[in-house]
Amino acid sequence: MLDDLTSLTKQRVGLEDYPLAADIGGGQVPLYDCAALRRLTTEEAGRKLVMAEWVGVLKDGPGIIVLKKAFDDLEVLDHATVQFEKLIASEKRNGMETGDHFAKSGANDRVWNALEKLCLLDPDGFARYYANDMIALVSEAWLGPAYQITSQVNVVNPGGAAQCVHRDYHLGFQSPAQVSRYPVHVHGFSPFLTLQGAVAHCDMPFESGPTLYMPFTQKYGPGYLATQTREIRDWFDANHLQLPLQKGDAVFFSPALFHAAGNNRSSSIRRMANLLQVSSPFGRAMESIDRARMACALYPVLQRRLHDGALSEAAVHRIIAASAEGYAFPTNLDRDPPIGGLAPQSQQDLCRQALGENWDERRFAAALGARVESARS
Structure with missing residues (x-):
């Protein structure tokens, strides 16, 4: 495993590989001058050229692009920063515990669902951003x-420790036991369902701990399991690439790229980034179904038939899989923050727990109702 990753990540690229880039960071990451791109993309042919090159970088190349001066109007950015700080202060006053998927709870300031919150707080500022x-x-x-x-807005305060290396949503937010249940081809297509990005809301010199990356690792098939091993975490810590950013820059990368937020060694920089997680529209069922209502209707039947032996435990699990929601996302991470795990409990998990512990129907309905409510915006 380690030999394969070492060989994969030794690759280097140049401007001859990505001719629209302005520079190559660390010998591996294309840096793009957004002022030049804006001139090029005024025509559709130019837009197509840029998009095709970016897809090549993200899919088959280093897996990451840096967009210099993605925000050329810093007043727009600063205005949003003020609104984000208001949200952070308000949530602290209200005693909200935000948590973090890959760092110690309380080490950072987080604003979950910053998209909706910014829009409702300041529609004009949202529109400009x-x-x-x-x-x-x-x-x-x-x-x-x-x-x-x-x-999701993330502020890493001075002294904030680095995250452990990880991949991102979807499979990156699953435990090793859960990841291992998905077939190999799902590991392959999961990265094509989302795009990860971050907009720098302040200058991010090395001492502030900008994100650590391992270029080309998005192409490593077993990576969702590999990042959760001590051997690979130690290797990443010793070999990662780190790129400083300026306020207004943005970075986008494949969700399968090995990465982690860095250690903020500064004494005064509150490193704020607006983390963008962009999703494909295609990961949806054809029909709108109230699966919680189905689970409530089925629960006493399953409990009774499991108890009298009419259904085996395996059969009950198959019925639960056909009825209740098996995925914890999307959810409201304010009400159900990732404290003590990467993802909250799914409806199916709750059904299995309730049956295993022989809850009565009323207790199950109340717990399921709370689960549904916690996922609402």
Whole structure:
């Protein structure tokens, strides 16, 4: 495993590989001058050239692009920063515990669902922020025109420790036991369902701990399990690439790229990034179904038939899989933050727990109702 990764990540690229880039960071990451791209993309042919090159980088190349001055109007960015700080202060006053998927709870300041919160707090500021052409262009390049944006603001305070290396949503937010249940081809297509991005809301010199990356690792098939091993975490810590950013820069990368937020060694820099997780529109069922209502109707039947031996435990699990929601996302991470795990409990998990512990029908309905409520915006 380690030999394969070492060989994969030794690759280097140059401007001859990505002719629209302005520079190559660390010998591996294309850096793009957004002022030049804006001139090029005034015509459709230019847009297609840029998008095609970016797809090549994200899919078959280093897996990461840096967009210099993605926000060329810093007043728009600073205005959003003020609104994000208001949200952080308000949530602290209200005693909200935000948690973090890959770092110690309380080490950072988080705003979950910053997209909706910014929109409701300041619709005009939201409109100016998300009118950004570079966010739209890279999102469309990777996911097509019907992409969906979510946003989480992350502030790593001075002294904030680095995250452990990981991949991102979807399979990156599963435990090793859960990941191992998905077939190999799902490991392959999961990275094509989302795009990860971050907009720098302040200058991020090395001492502030900008994100650590391992270029080309998005192409490593067993990576969702590999990142959860001590051997690979130690290797990443010793060999990662780190790139400083300036306020207004943005970075986008494959969710399968090995990465981790860095250690903020500064004494005064509150490193704020707006983390963008852009999703494909295609990961949806054809019909709208109230699966919680189905689970409530089925629960006493399953409990009775399991107890009298009419259904085996395996059969009950198959019925649960056909009825209850098996995936914990999307959810409201304010009500159900990732404290003590990567993802909250799914409806199916709750059904199995309730049956295993022989809850009565009323207790199960109340717990399921609370689960549904916790997922609402």
